[in-house]
Amino acid sequence: MKIVLTATGEVLDSQLDPRFGRAPWFILVDTDSGDIQTVENSSGVEAEQGAGVQAAEVVSRLGAQCVVTGHCGPRAFRALQAAGIEVFTGASGTVAEAVEQLKAGALEKAHGPDVVGHWA
């Protein structure tokens, strides 16, 4: 399974960034092959609005089936849901630890946004 995790840096030891749309890095982990890919989210960090929406597009284009982050707002959730991507919120620690939390079933699958939007 391909997972995208939101991170403050570009290595597995980086802290998980609790923000989805404005996290500076996305780390794609393929749990089957062990491959890792990092993507800088500069367009999200600098977005005037809709950072979560464009982040969902990035994740969709990476071919991920699942997002692990801290929080997810209403528009990002809607876009991820439309793209058929599962969302797991409430992750913490390092990116590597969050992968283990997911594997151990310690993270709950989100059925809706867990924070309010920044606009409207």
Added chain:
Amino acid sequence: MRVAIASGKGGTGKTTVAVNLALSLPGRVQLLDCDVEAPNVHLFLHPSVEISEPAGIPVPVVDPELCNNCGECSRLCQYNAIVSLSTGTLVFPELCHGCGGCALICPERAITEKLRPIGVVEQGTARGLRTVHGCLNVGEALVPPLIRQVRAKADPEAIVLIDAPPGTSCPMITAVRGCDYVILVTEPTPFGLNDLGLAVEAVRALGIPCGIVVNRVGIGDGRVHDYCAAENLEILLEIPDDRRVAEAYARGIPTLDAVPELRSRFLQLASRLRNRLPRAADAALQKGGARAHL
């Protein structure tokens, strides 16, 4: 001929000046209330509303049959209002600024536009004046499109007074841009001075001549007057700090009806303004005769 009444600081008396100036100018006068988040000219003039139209912004509608998910629309959109996902293209109308770029760039012509209502534009008449006001729907964040739709009703034959929103950000710029003259209303307080300085900078950047109205003279200190002298800004009118002005305002009565001795000051403002405007304004001032009540 378009004259905006603006201010950096809110609550300095823009509407008071706009309403009383409109009532003091002869000829064909139109008053546009462009403070669409809190329009209040109608509270003083009670216009009969003759035309009421919904106002909105065009937002994209994607035809999933035609969309091949190429992502051109999403790459173009600076506001992330349209996204191309692996499963299709998704629109977030509340983020859309209505530029129409996505519909133009779509190679498959899969995008059409529909109007998303954001408010209403009402036109009416009061005391021989034509009035137009915009009122934004509660919860809407996009102010400039509605201001543009109010300004689109400007009568090219009239002296058009624009009651602008406060501040120096997009709404104020949208209301002021392209005007022939700007009246900046302030009060002689530290806040009034600070925000006047910002407004003067904004208006100068737009290349529009401006003059100053100082309201509530008697409170605060002399620094606004010092600033105007140093910056070579003309003080067109001073309104004294008078409880009767505030009482009339609170009751929705134009100042010149409630405080007769201020009538001559507003007439003086009208004639000063007339002298600052290009000669083309004279034609409008001579149309339609004098105001009935003056």
